[in-house]
Amino acid sequence: MDTGRTLSRRSVFAGGAALGATAMMAGEHILLPHAASAGDAGDALAPPHRPHLVPMHPRVDQITDIKVCIRPFRAAGPRLDVERIGDKTVFHNYGHGGSGWSLSWGSANLVVGKVAATLNRKVAVIGCGIVGLTAALTAQRAGFDVTIYTRDLLPHTRSVRANGSWTPDSRIALTQTAGPAFADQWEQMARFSWATYRTYLGLPGAPIMFEDNYILSDKPFDDGPARPAPAGTPGRMPRATEDFATYGSRIRDIIPAVEDIPAAENPFAAPHARRHSLMIYNFGAYGHLLLSEFHQAGGRIVIRSFHTPQDLTSLPEKVIINCPGYAARDWWRDDSLVPVRGQTAWLPPHPEAPYGLDYRGAALLSKTDGVMIQAVDLDGLGEMTGVGNSFEHPDPAEAARAIGVFADLFARMPMVGG
């Protein structure tokens, strides 16, 4: 239940001078800054950047779907090498960990560049997750005649069970195992992807958009130097959060910075808050657009399931881009893939509240196809959460805990309702 004073959305938008006015628009609830809720005269001096946010009331009985997914993690970073099978040349493009959406275009650009050097005109792409689909589109744009061979189309792939935001160095590699050369390659991929995503902004249906994301904390943010990784080399298996690579600082020049929100401007019932502009992917609109683009450019899709690498020799194409994601573990017998389980719960869309939250190990994003709530790290395990876990089966208790984080936050909110 909302408690506290009420205020219309219009008066807040008008500059906050009418604080304390009675509600004018039924049902419109606005969050006011923390300090303002104390009811002191300072209210009238509305800070210029005070966010006016419609609160959310996520509840377990609003769940429309729980999606579980396995991140295809490789300590050395995604597999991008070339292999020969019979008379076929196979260009691998899999193992993008928690960054597959974000790096997809950049990864495709690297791979298609290599494919182009073979002087073939026809290309087969295995897989129609986000990595396969963007590889196929990139190949088309480079002048290739492309056929996708896949067991499932995008809406059924693991890709659409992601969170869907710009997270280019989320469990993408282990710093030591991947080494400095991968860091450079990562930067190239991240920059290329970002630039491509920008071309999908501002389109009808908002396939790609920016949203304010608030990072909240009960304790002051810890900006000290990262703890050192454990001694020794991790090899293929991460041992601790610190083993995971973080490359974000390399692309600081193009990614909107995170800013602190002063206490007086913080509308949340958490004492510490930060905000940044986060790029998000709306799976429905974006997936539909990509598939349409592929078909419009004359692409073909063949539904097919492969069991062994030898199966590829039956394809008419000589050049193959292999994008099976985590399934490479079984179909290409690649044990270097480490499963990292993750789960998202989906609630009905809430377009009046277009913002994201990060709090107490849970994340929330308000997307066109629903409000996404993810248990990122509820138990303080950091990046080790889900590592080695391939139990791709919904855990309703986990969903309830994540939803509870935000239900509790808003229940404690000094909000104003109409």
Add this chain to the structure above:
Amino acid sequence: MTMRTKGTMAACMAALTLGMASAAAAAPCAELAHGADLYRTACAMCHGTRLEGNFETPALTGRFVANWAGAPVSELEAYVHRAMPLMAPGTLSPDDTRAVVAFLLAANDLPHGRTVRVGARTRSACPS
């Protein structure tokens, strides 16, 4: 399971009365029963009690049959051993793997030979 078991039972009776040789092409009954048990405990939570699958997990009927048609049964066994159950791949013993694959084939009325032969549909002749 009950539906399927009934079908199997009926087939069993039919096979017995007709004295059909098809039972020879099916896996031994004890193995099938063991496979069904394994399926219930290790697979059904994802693939469904009736092998029906869901939006994310493939059904082990229909398209599954098409996917493996013509493939050596050993390849299917190797896949199941290597990849399933998804959260604990490699934990089924070779015997358990054979049993659960025999169960999958029988549940799809496929004979248990060297290859997954779709043309030669057969009913297993085992009591439940």
